[in-house]
Amino acid sequence: MGDWCLIESDPGVFTELIRGFGCEGVQVEELYSLDDESFCQLRPIYGLIFLFKWRQGDEPSGTLDADSKNIFFAQQAISNACATQAIVNLLLNVHEQEIKLGSTLEEFRDFVSGFDSANIGLALSNQEKIRTVHNSFARPQVFELDIRSPAKEDNYHFITYVPINGRIYELDGLREAPIDLGPIKEGEDWLTTVRPIIARRIEKYNEGEIHFNLMAVIGDRKAKYEKRLAEIAEAGMDSDDVAQEVYNLQSMIHDEEEKMKRYRKENVRRRHNYIPFIVEMLKILAKEGKLVPLVEQALDKNAKKELEKEAQKKTAET
Incomplete structure (x- = not known):
């Protein structure tokens, strides 16, 4: 089982990722608002990919459906794979003539037919073609920084919202089964039903928390x-x-x-x-005696900003 890199939450990255799998007929667009107009402009929307700050102990917003037979669902078996996990869970639950999955996803779907969700996730983690496309977005690193800090790094996670058989499901690879969020309201588009569900999820976080991202998988x-x-x-x-x-x-x-x-x-x-270029530039600046003054200038500028923030805070409190 090889390593998987972190993936940036960006529509261009996800669109190229999907097409790298050989899938045709879809693309990814970012949503900046939950209002109806934003969704209308992108229809047809086959599913939503939601990025959020993961917190230990969060309960699912619906009911775990361990008996679901007609839903493709892969549990996440390895770190950093949740972006591709979300995409694959979404695409393999969409049945539209306009979407061509391509041989990579079709062969994977056929191979895991009859597997339980844990073994599907394990098989996905070992799928060489999918992992190679995923890791093509790894950021190059010439060296690693060993930063010892007591502060814990925030964890971010991708999940999928998708309509299946008249109901809305949340597909979260960290759960053991799909999460049934309830039926699509009669006479309504599934997006009208799912929007308040996403809004309530966001509202659970502290005021001012902006680390969310919502993307729609739409028709080409x-x-x-x-x-x-x-x-x-x-x-x-x-x-x-x-x-x-x-x-x-x-x-x-x-x-x-x-x-x-x-x-x-x-x-x-x-x-x-870009690291070799940056290293060479720093060498030139150091040789010309400009590096230390520039660093000192940047530190002074940052210190002044901090003082201004403190002054503004005290003014607001009074």
């Missing part, structure tokens, strides 16, 4: 726009309104292409090792 937007263009061309529609729609669709396709280019550039930068 470029493919959606291209499909609509093809429909218009096939129907031979011709009017000012149609011309405007065609123009809008072409603009949106261009925007999606530019966004994917930006994602690729950002991911290349994430993987690039």
Whole structure:
């Protein structure tokens, strides 16, 4: 069982991760609000990935469904794998014609058919192709810092929310089974039902806690726009309104292409090792006698900021 690296909670990372598995027809977008308008703009949404600060002893917000037969669920068997765990748990519970899982995920699904959740998680941890794609996002390290501090490092964890058979499930690899959050309200979209569930979860944390991130796994937007263009061309529609729609669709396709280019550039930068450059720059600054003055200047600036914060705090208290 090999090591897994930490994954950054970013839509560009998750989109490339999914496509690295060979899955087509989906992409990932970040949600900055729980209001209905934010969700409407991204439909269809197949599932949600939620990042939060994990706390010991937190109880599940629903009922553990140990008897679920039609739900794919892998327990997490190794550290740092929760990002891929959340994605795989989500994708293998979505049954849409537009989504092509690809051979890697299909073969894994077939291989673990009949396994219990613990053994599915163990098999996932040892799946070489999936682990290789996951670890392609490891940040390069030339050396490690041995920082001995009594402060405990915060732990962050990814989970999935997904609709299955008219009910909403929370798939958390640290639990022994899927968590049944209840039925989707009659006549409502599943997102209308899940939004207050996520909101209540966030409210449990201290006021001012901002370490949350919510991402939606949605249909491939470029493919959606291209499909609509093809429909218009096939129907031979011709009017000012149609011309405007065609123009809008072409603009949106261009925007999606530019966004994917930006994602690729950002991911290349994430993987690039900047440490040799930084070391050389520090050597040059030290040789020219500029390093120590710059460090002292930075320390003075930081000290002044701390004094200003203390003064503002005292002013607020009075």
